[in-house]
Amino acid sequence: MIVAVIGAGKIGEAVANSLAKSGQVTKVIMTKRNVSTISRSRWGKVAVTSDNRDAAKKADLILVAVKAGDAKHVLAEISQFTAGKIVISLMGAITIERLERMLPKAKVVRTMPNIAAIIGESITAYSPGTKVTAEDAAKAEFILGCFGDYVKVPESLLNPITALSGSGPAYIAVVIEAMVSAGLKVGIPRDISLKLVTKTLTGTANLLSEKKMHPAELRDAVTTPAGTTIAGIYELERGSLRTSMMNAVEAATAAAEKVAKKFESEG
Numbered sequence: 052m053i054v055a056v057i058g059a060g061k062i063g064e065a066v067a068n069s070l071a072k073s074g075q076v077t078k079v080i081m082t083k084r085n086v087s088t089i090s091r092s093r094w095g096k097v098a099v100t101s102d103n104r105d106a107a108k109k110a111d112l113i114l115v116a117v118k119a120g121d122a123k124h125v126l127a128e129i130s131q132f133t134a135g136k137i138v139i140s141l142m143g144a145i146t147i148e149r150l151e152r153m154l155p156k157a158k159v160v161r162t163m164p165n166i167a168a169i170i171g172e173s174i175t176a177y178s179p180g181t182k183v184t185a186e187d188a189a190k191a192e193f194i195l196g197c198f199g200d201y202v203k204v205p206e207s208l209l210n211p212i213t214a215l216s217g218s219g220p221a222y223i224a225v226v227i228e229a230m231v232s233a234g235l236k237v238g239i240p241r242d243i244s245l246k247l248v249t250k251t252l253t254g255t256a257n258l259l260s261e262k263k264m265h266p267a268e269l270r271d272a273v274t275t276p277a278g279t280t281i282a283g284i285y286e287l288e289r290g291s292l293r294t295s296m297m298n299a300v301e302a303a304t305a306a307a308e309k310v311a312k313k314f315e316s317e318g
């Protein structure tokens with residue numbers, strides 16, 4: 052299968068490199084306006100061009116990962132080469148209805164990945180468009196599986212998901228920074244603190260996931276009466292960590308919806 056990735060920026064390049072590792076993908080053609088800024092792929096199957104039409108024409112399946120502001124131009128360029136092909140949008144803000152209007156002959160899938168795609172660890176939410184069959188959805192899931200895990204959701208959740216797991220790596224980076232600072236405050240050197248915090252984060256996430264454990268169960272299991280952990284949790288609750296996180300995701304959802312409305316109103 053030949054796959055085109057239109058818009059090889061942060062997400063597009065990450066996805067292209069992950070796809071190139073798959074035995075079922077024979078070639079990945081990624082596009083960007085300025086091809087000189089691309090880092091050399093370690094995977095011989097990846098070609099780079101600024102010719103979106105040619106990439107779309109040659110591809111069996113197309114992913115689009117440009118910014119919403121560039122989408123109209125790019126979708127108009129590739130539209131005639133998308134007949135009967137699965138087109139997976141990795142772009143925030145652009146609805147299935149809009150994608151289907153701009154690519155009337157394509158089978159559109161709208162998704163929201165995250166930047167962990169760089170290491171094949173994205174969690175990608177997706178919603179199939181109206182023309183997508185069960186077989187097409189399975190093909191799309193195979194593609195999403197090349198750069199992480201995936202979950203099918205109703206389209207109405209994709210703006211909130213943009214705010215939760217699309218922007219999520221940035222929130223977690225802030226949390227990690229905060230914990231590293233906390234380590235410094237109690238005398239732990241920065242490099243040791245960073246190693247401790249990142250491994251604590253991945254270890255905890257993997258534990259919850261592998262044991263299918265609820266976070267509250269884990270918290271209770273490690274919190275002894277009048278112990279160290281409850282002293283820390285007390286301060287986290289006093290600082291309204293949960294409220295701050297809820298406010299952050301709510302504000303980011305409102306921002307995602309604003310971008311979507313702006314895109315729609317621009318016609």
Ligand SMILES: NC(=O)c1ccc[n+]([C@@H]2O[C@H](COP(=O)([O-])OP(=O)(O)OC[C@H]3O[C@@H](n4cnc5c(N)ncnc54)[C@H](OP(=O)(O)O)[C@@H]3O)[C@@H](O)[C@H]2O)c1
Nearest residue numbers: 058059060061062083084085116117118121142143164166
């Ligand atoms: N970054 C994230 O964490 C993330 C997460 C989830 C979803 N997304 C979505 O992914 C999309 C891209 O985001 P990004 O962060 O990867 O942006 P980015 O790094 O700015 O990448 C966008 C890419 O699109 C290329 N491009 C723009 N116009 C083009 C055209 N006419 N033909 C070919 N290529 C063109 C740009 O090429 P040049 O470099 O040559 O200008 C650039 O490489 C957005 O819609 C965003 O909502 C991003």
